[in-house]
Amino acid sequence: QKEVEQDPGPLSVPEGAIVSLNCTYSNSAFQYFMWYRQYSRKGPELLMYTYSSGNKEDGRFTAQVDKSSKYISLFIRDSQPSDSATYLCRLYSGGGADGLTFGKGTHLIIQP
Amino acid sequence: KAGVTQTPRYLIKTRGQQVTLSCSPISGHRSVSWYQQTPGQGLQFLFEYFSETQRNKGNFPGRFSGRQFSNSRSEMNVSTLELGDSALYLCASSRDSAGEQYFGPGTRLTVT
Numbered sequence: 001q002k003e004v005e006q007d008p009g010p011l012s013v014p015e016g017a018i019v020s021l022n023c024t025y026s027n028s029a030f031q032y033f034m035w036y037r038q039y040s041r042k043g044p045e046l047l048m049y050t051y052s053s054g055n056k057e058d059g060r061f062t063a064q065v066d067k068s069s070k071y072i073s074l075f076i077r078d079s080q081p082s083d084s085a086t087y088l089c090r091l092y093s094g095g096g097a098d099g100l101t102f103g104k105g106t107h108l109i110i111q112p
Numbered sequence: 113k114a115g116v117t118q119t120p121r122y123l124i125k126t127r128g129q130q131v132t133l134s135c136s137p138i139s140g141h142r143s144v145s146w147y148q149q150t151p152g153q154g155l156q157f158l159f160e161y162f163s164e165t166q167r168n169k170g171n172f173p174g175r176f177s178g179r180q181f182s183n184s185r186s187e188m189n190v191s192t193l194e195l196g197d198s199a200l201y202l203c204a205s206s207r208d209s210a211g212e213q214y215f216g217p218g219t220r221l222t223v224t
Binding site for chain 2: 032034036041042043044045046049088092094100102103104105
């Protein structure tokens with residue numbers, strides 16, 4: 001079983017829709033949960049950083065962590081064509097770079 | 113505040129050659145991690161340096177090596193290049209752990 005599962009997509013939605021991106025994981029040691037956005041041929045950009053369970057909101061983005069279900073989500077409200085990118089989840093248990101794992105990313109397309 | 117910079121941005125090498133990539137972290141960041149990103153494997157962790165010491169290492173052959181200088185700048189070296197080494201090589205820096213990392217734009221290496 002892979003440590004982190006993330007649907008690669010592509011996920012195509014119309015402009016203005018609410019987007020839901022998800023990752024599931026198996027290792028209960030993960031405590032820190034991050035979402036990165038990566039545009040084509042660019043490095044990943046940190047979007048959201050959360051610790052433990054709960055919700056965190058930043059503008060049109062909401063990150064949700066459910067540690068009991070080992071499930072994390074990123075919601076994008078009022079989606080824009082500029083949101084078209086690959087979204088990667090990143091999970092970290094602490095203690096150094098060998099305690100982190102990336103999902104393979106979901107390719108999101110927002111249709112104008 | 114300047115972000116993470118990587119040089120060169122693009123590189124074409126032939127099999128058997130060696131290559132050195134450079135990364136300058138965000139000012140004040142002491143941890144530098146290197147990743148390889150390919151379409152099939154996603155983001156894979158190579159190694160992390162902290163205060164000039166390799167703190168963690170991923171599952172890559174010994175052809176991949178790195179170092180960090182006293183000013184936190186880091187270099188990565190790949191010897192005896194293989195076709196499969198063609199990838200986007202990303203550097204990420206963080207203040208004192210591998211938690212909240214910020215990525216550079218990457219170096220796209222093509223091996224022919």
